[in-house]
Amino acid sequence: xxxxxxxxxxxxxxxxxxxxxxxxxxxxxxxxxxxxxxxxxxxxxxxxxxxxxxxxxxxxxxxxxxxxxxxxxxxxxxxxxxxxxxxxxxxxxxxxxxxxxxxxxxxxxxxxxxxxxxxxxxxxxxxxxxxxxxxxxxxxxxxxxxxxxxxxxxxxxxxxxxxxxxxxxxxxxxxxxxxxxxxxxxxxxxxxxxxxxxxxxxxxxxxxxxxxxxxxxxxxxxxxxxxxxxxxxxxxxxxxxxxxxxxxxxxxxxxxxxxxxxxxxxxxxxxxxxxxxxxxxxxxxxxxxxxxxxxxxxxxxxxxxxxxxxxxxxxxxxxxxxxxxxxxxxxxxxxxxxxxxxxxxxxxxxxxxxxxxxxxxxxxxxxxxxxxxxxxxxxxxxxxxxxxxxxxxxxxxxxxxxxxxxxxxxxxxxxxxxxxxxxxxxxxxxxxxxxxxxxxxxxxxxxxxxxxxxxxxxxxxxxxxxxxxxxxxxxxxxxxxxxxxxxxxxxxxxxxxxxxxxxxxxxxxxxxxxxxxxxxxxxxxxxxxxxxxxxxxxxxxxxxxxxxxxxxxxxxxxxxxxxxxxxxxxxxxxxxxxxxxxxx
Amino acid sequence: xxxxxxxxxxxxxxxxxxxxxxxxxxxxxxxxxxxxxxxxxxxxxxxxxxxxxxxxxxxxxxxxxxxxxxxxxxxxxxxxxxxxxxxxxxxxxxxxxxxxxxxxxxxxxxxxxxxxxxxxxxxxxxxxxxxxxxxxxxxxxxxxxxxxxxxxxxxxxxxxxxxxxxxxxxxxxxxxxxxxxxxxxxxxxxxxxxxxxxxxxxxxxxxxxxxxxxxxxxxxxxxxxxxxxxxxxxxxxxxxxxxxxxxxxxxxxxxxxxxxxxxxxxxxxxxxxxxxxxxxxxxx
Numbered sequence: 024x025x026x027x028x029x030x031x032x033x034x035x036x037x038x039x040x041x042x043x044x045x046x047x048x049x050x051x052x053x054x055x056x057x058x059x060x061x062x063x064x065x066x067x068x069x070x071x072x073x074x075x076x077x078x079x080x081x082x083x084x085x086x087x088x089x090x091x092x093x094x095x096x097x098x099x100x101x102x103x104x105x106x107x108x109x110x111x112x113x114x115x116x117x118x119x120x121x122x123x124x125x126x127x128x129x130x131x132x133x134x135x136x137x138x139x140x141x142x143x144x145x146x147x148x149x150x151x152x153x154x155x156x157x158x159x160x161x162x163x164x165x166x167x168x169x170x171x172x173x174x175x176x177x178x179x180x181x182x183x184x185x186x187x188x189x190x191x192x193x194x195x196x197x198x199x200x201x202x203x204x205x206x207x208x209x210x211x212x213x214x215x216x217x218x219x220x221x222x223x224x225x226x227x228x229x230x231x232x233x234x235x236x237x238x239x240x241x242x243x244x245x246x247x248x249x250x251x252x253x254x255x256x257x258x259x260x261x262x263x264x265x266x267x268x269x270x271x272x273x274x275x276x277x278x279x280x281x282x283x284x285x286x287x288x289x290x291x292x293x294x295x296x297x298x299x300x301x302x303x304x305x306x307x308x309x310x311x312x313x314x315x316x317x318x319x320x321x322x323x324x325x326x327x328x329x330x331x332x333x334x335x336x337x338x339x340x341x342x343x344x345x346x347x348x349x350x351x352x353x354x355x356x357x358x359x360x361x362x363x364x365x366x367x368x369x370x371x372x373x374x375x376x377x378x379x380x381x382x383x384x385x386x387x388x389x390x391x392x393x394x395x396x397x398x399x400x401x402x403x404x405x406x407x408x409x410x411x412x413x414x415x416x417x418x419x420x421x422x423x424x425x426x427x428x429x430x431x432x433x434x435x436x437x438x439x440x441x442x443x444x445x446x447x448x449x450x451x452x453x454x455x456x457x458x459x460x461x462x463x464x465x466x467x468x469x470x471x472x473x474x475x476x477x478x479x480x481x482x483x484x485x486x487x488x489x490x491x492x493x494x495x496x497x498x499x500x501x502x503x504x505x506x507x508x509x510x511x512x513x514x515x516x517x518x519x520x521x522x523x524x525x526x527x528x529x530x531x532x533x534x535x536x537x538x539x540x541x542x543x544x545x546x547x548x549x550x551x552x553x554x555x556x557x558x559x560x561x562x563x564x565x566x567x568x569x570x571x572x573x574x575x576x577x578x579x580x581x582x583x584x585x586x587x588x589x590x591x592x593x594x595x596x597x598x599x600x601x602x603x604x605x606x607x
Numbered sequence: 608x609x610x611x612x613x614x615x616x617x618x619x620x621x622x623x624x625x626x627x628x629x630x631x632x633x634x635x636x637x638x639x640x641x642x643x644x645x646x647x648x649x650x651x652x653x654x655x656x657x658x659x660x661x662x663x664x665x666x667x668x669x670x671x672x673x674x675x676x677x678x679x680x681x682x683x684x685x686x687x688x689x690x691x692x693x694x695x696x697x698x699x700x701x702x703x704x705x706x707x708x709x710x711x712x713x714x715x716x717x718x719x720x721x722x723x724x725x726x727x728x729x730x731x732x733x734x735x736x737x738x739x740x741x742x743x744x745x746x747x748x749x750x751x752x753x754x755x756x757x758x759x760x761x762x763x764x765x766x767x768x769x770x771x772x773x774x775x776x777x778x779x780x781x782x783x784x785x786x787x788x789x790x791x792x793x794x795x796x797x798x799x800x801x802x803x804x805x806x807x808x809x810x811x812x813x814x815x816x817x818x819x820x821x822x823x824x825x826x827x828x829x830x831x832x833x834x835x836x837x838x839x840x841x842x843x844x845x846x847x848x849x850x851x852x853x854x855x856x857x858x859x860x861x862x863x864x865x866x867x868x869x870x871x872x873x874x875x876x877x878x879x880x881x882x883x884x885x886x887x888x889x890x891x
Contacts, residue, residue, distance in 0.1 A: 471765055507803035552883075
């Protein structure tokens with residue numbers, strides 16, 4: 024036990040530097056997925072809402088929707104954060120190259136964590152990528168003679184820089200460079216030996232990112248197709264986390280292509296076989312990264328084309344890896360919640376969506392995802408008959424986006440059918456865009472139910488005609504059937520008198536006399552315990568640490584034994600007692 | 608050759624909707640054999656050379672007719688089969704503008720509704736709404752064939768059974784095939800009403816129960832009451848189940864159940880508390 028803490032502390036500094044980045048990076052990327060993925064219209068919405076103060080403090084937390092002019096922006100932004108003397112282009116190049124070392128280590132030690140670390144840096148690089156920079160890196164990394172020269176040529180073609188010669192020495196860099204020596208050396212070293220496939224795939228991902236950000240979707244899709252085939256032929260386990268990313272961008276490109284998703288002719292349908300084969304291979308190899316991201320991609324693709332039953336089948340036939348990356352889990356839970364909501368399994372949907380919103384990164388970068396998930400969660404809560412908390416609508420980053428939902432909740436809470444229909448009519452486009460429209464239409468019955476409940480609480484006896492008028496129902500007969508149904512469903516405690524045409528409410532019992540408080544308490548405790556368990560599981564212990572500890576413990580025991588022996592000997596002298604303590 | 612045969616069969620099927628099912632199905636199987644010869648029984652995977660769009664359209668028409676005939680013959684299984692066979696055809700671009708699609712889909716929705724498969728109903732609905740959005744066809748509820756099941760579902764969920772009843776009786780039924788489901792729906796809403804009445808009313812006079820349950824005569828009401836196990840006394844109907852849940856005569860039964868519940872409840876509380884203790888132990 025004691026040995027553990029100091030050691031892991033020793034690891035921290037290294038880890039920390041990266042981790043700070045990581046939080047921001049991952050969220051950045053995800054929100055960009057959401058922001059763009061939701062048909063681009065959301066982008067504007069996100070932009071209006073993103074006004075967090077933290078934006079300026081971190082260099083990589085640019086607002087999610089990446090613009091085509093990322094390279095220009097970089098020049099403006101950079102000087103604030105970085106040392107002014109370093110040329111931004113060189114900085115990017117060294118940044119990219121510093122990842123090669125990580126990839127090298129990942130392959131050498133067969134540890135995916137280094138690869139992940141390299142991947143995390145993508146989003147901080149992403150704003151600063153230009154074809155020139157990429158071409159320079161590629162040219163410096165690959166030599167003409169190496170076998171992967173053809174690969175490098177492909178990369179150059181993809182970014183439209185096919186005329187750049189390979190194997191150029193990093194001379195220009197050396198001239199300007201004043202401080203980043205180590206990475207530069209690294210780059211030189213690589214010149215001599217063969218470039219490992221991980222590095223070229225990593226560069227390919229950068230190319231993908233660049234193409235996506237500059238909206239060259241057609242080209243990107245073709246490049247990704249070639250890339251996924253290459254990954255397939257390379258067949259290296261150390262590529263796993265990288266290939267997950269490749270598939271991710273592949274699918275994103277297809278989503279943006281000509282017949283946009285809802286149509287069944289969208290290219291996103293055509294890549295499903297590729298993704299499914301990738302998933303099968305990943306499952307066989309217990310490859311968590313690809314499994315998680317491909318399942319999420321497939322679900323997304325099914326939902327985009329409204330193949331709900333297919334999505335449901337996919338979920339029931341696959342098992343989402345438990346220890347997948349947090350962001351993938353959040354996405355998966357969101358999609359799952361969506362499927363369940365459509366299938367009227369609200370309790371499950373609520374569970375999944377709550378988890379999704381909680382797992383969503385807390386920083387302002389993944390705002391798009393958080394908003395989308397929250398919207399859906401609100402609707403599901405309403406469908407379950409709950410009224411969402413008012414505080415949800417007060418969060419500054421959410422307030423504006425959730426406004427239509429706020430009106431909706433108000434209408435449902437009061438049970439005012441008229442308000443409800445007005446709200447729906449007014450914000451129909453917003454709801455349609457959010458994909459919640461059909462769910463919201465189902466709310467009508469909830470509005471009626473709430474209305475009836477309000478009436479049953481406030482009147483001990485009310486005529487059916489009044490109910491009919493207040494709730495704007497078609498006829499008294501309808502009102503009677505509706506109230507009867509509400510009574511059967513346990514919405515209200517009341518009886519109907521058919522002859523005289525009124526509803527008589529019963530006294531409401533004391534909630535604290537029932538077992539409900541106990542159950543709620545139990546649920547909360549269970550949630551806390553689960554949280555504790557999860558955090559214990561999430562702790563990472565360095566490899567072979569226990570051996571060190573064992574050794575320590577053994578040494579301690581030996582010391583103790585020696586001491587015991589000494590004492591014993593001393594005792595022996597005194598008491599003249601013979602004893603064999605060796606066995607201890 | 609095969610194409611002409613197919614056209615012939617299709618025309619035959621279209622012109623005689625009243626054809627008895629066995630004859631129709633023998634014609635349909637002939638048509639399907641022709642389709643196989645044309646290699647148009649199922650649309651081929653994209654990218655591979657498949658049947659021509661005309662043939663696929665023919666195939667779709669055959670399946671649509673099959674679906675309609677099986678509904679007329681009240682054969683839900685066959686209908687479901689035809690609908691699943693039609694699904695890939697509807698995904699094809701060439702056959703998008705087909706005449707019977709909404710009718711068949713509407714019937715399928717109604718079938719799901721009467722079978723209580725709400726999850727599938729709503730999944731199907733979701734597909735429809737995205738389709739409408741993409742095609743710019745406007746509201747699906749405005750469609751004669753699709754709007755009908757959607758409205759029925761909404762009213763059923765809400766509890767406006769009288770509207771469902773009126774919709775089924777009036778001229779709103781879009782086509783004769785939809786009438787097939789009326790019977791099932793009627794008995795479905797009747798039992799719904801019955802179960803809510805059991806809870807909602809202490810007692811009901813026979814005369815008004817008649818209109819409540821949409822029955823024709825008081826005799827039918829008494830039959831129905833007996834069927835549900837209600838007692839009829841002095842022109843009033845009393846519900847036995849409601850008596851048991853409210854403080855009626857069989858008090859012993861409820862108190863016994865309460866005692867059992869209490870025991871179970873305290874056991875649960877003890878179990879939970881022990882569980883917490885154990886967890887605390889592991890944490891501390």
